[in-house]
Amino acid sequence: MSAADIPATSISFLGLGAMGQAMVTSFLETGYSITVWNRTASKADDLISKGAVRADTVAEAVAASPLVITCLWDYAVVRDVLAPAADALSGRVLVNLTNGSPDQARAMAVWAGEHGASYLDGGIMAVPPMIGQPSALILYSGDAAAFEKYRATLETLGTARYLGSDPGFAPLYDLAMLIGMYGMLMGAVQSLTMIRAAGDDPREFSASFLIPWLNAMSGSIPQYAENIQSGKHTVDVVSNLAMQAAAFPNAVQACASLGVRLDFLLPLKALMEQAVADGHRDADLSVLAELLTS
Ligand SMILES: NC(=O)c1ccc[n+]([C@@H]2O[C@H](COP(=O)([O-])OP(=O)(O)OC[C@H]3O[C@@H](n4cnc5c(N)ncnc54)[C@H](OP(=O)(O)O)[C@@H]3O)[C@@H](O)[C@H]2O)c1
Incomplete structure (x- = not known):
């Protein structure tokens, strides 16, 4: 059946891991007709009992709906899974919510285009229990017409933000947000480890x-x-880099004497020292951005 002959409310979903389960549940609760496929077929059982339709093959799943969503382990798996059904993608919209890099997203868009599919890449800024709520932000980039066509459907999963026609932008924003998160959370892990090592209550x-x-x-x-936008790092500085670089070795020393490893701290100490040596004593910490791209 061609994609145009199938009701627009039909969705095919490939990948029933923790995230896929949450997303399919959300679509079912909103009343969509959904066909599911997963490598381990038994993971679909619960969803079938709630109204999803099982596809025995990927080709069967892709053929069932004009909108095909993938949420799999990585892009290599997405390619391997879709390859035998590539011809069936023609005329369909492929939304890939698997985590990957901007380059991988662009390559996937080219591949989808070669098989006649419109492509949207997605970045999920949420954990499974958040799916279906506005607090679940999902970033999209790629084919603008495909996003507009399925915007309301995609809003079922959470707040949908479209970042433009370059498919690499959803993963770019996704990974940049994750990097911000990891810096903060690893800082918290280091900090709480220090407190525990000192015998106090984290x-x-x-x-x-x-x-x-x-x-x-x-x-x-x-x-x-x-x-970082202007490249000027000495405006309204309240804590200059020379002061911060002078204090930072104390944090390193405190960890060392508590027996806490320094793997997370030493690269930052080196960057601060280099920036001071380069003459950025009066700059904000943001000046490290210039070293990161030099
Ligand atoms: N969970 C989160 O909090 C979260 C948040 C944001 C983004 N994401 C992203 O969402 C994607 C899915 O995450 P998840 O949490 O659902 O992971 P998961 O629970 O580990 O599920 C992985 C999925 O990939 C499938 N898979 C793995 N290797 C495969 C292979 N070789 N061939 C076919 N299928 C294969 C698994 O199938 P089987 O069931 O057969 O193993 C399963 O459907 C990932 O890219 C992840 O980065 C997850």
Whole structure:
């Protein structure tokens, strides 16, 4: 059956891991007709009992709907899974919500186009329990007409933000947000480990000290963004880099004497020292952006 002959409310979903299960459940609860496929077929059983239709093959799943969504382990798996059904993609919209890099997304868009499919790449800024709520942000980029056509459908999963026709932008924003998260959360892990190593209670420290501190310090981010956009890092500086670079070795020393590893801290110490040596004593910490791209 051609894609045009199938009701627009039909969705085919490939990949029933933790995220796929949450997404298919959300679509079912909203009343969509959904065909599912997963390598381990038994993971579909619960969803079938709630109204999903099982596809025995990927080709069968792709043929069932004009909108095909993949949420699999990585892009290599997406390619391997779709390859035997590539011809069936013609005339369909492929939305790939698998985590990948911008280059992988662009290559996937070319591949989909070669098989006659419109392509949207997606970045899921949520964990499975958040799916279906506005707090679940899902980033999309790629074919604008495909996004407009399925915007309301995709909003079922959470807030849908379209980032433009370059399919690499959804993964770019996704990965940039994850990097911000990992820097903050690994900083928290290092900090809480220090407190535990000192024999104190990380729970009380977290609630009363660390979280309010991080919330207050996140107020610096807009100024950093301004500095990084302009390339000027000496405007309205309240904590200059020379002062921060002088204090940072104390944090390194404190961890070392508590027996806490320094893997996370030493690269930052080296960057600060290099920036000071390069003459950026009066700059904001944001000046490290210039070293990161030099
Ligand atoms: N979970 C999260 O919090 C979260 C948040 C944001 C983004 N994501 C992204 O969403 C995607 C899926 O994540 P998930 O949490 O659902 O992962 P998951 O629970 O580990 O599920 C992985 C899925 O990929 C399938 N798969 C793995 N290797 C395969 C292969 N060789 N051939 C065919 N299928 C294969 C699995 O099939 P089987 O069931 O047969 O193993 C399963 O459907 C990932 O790209 C992840 O980065 C996840």
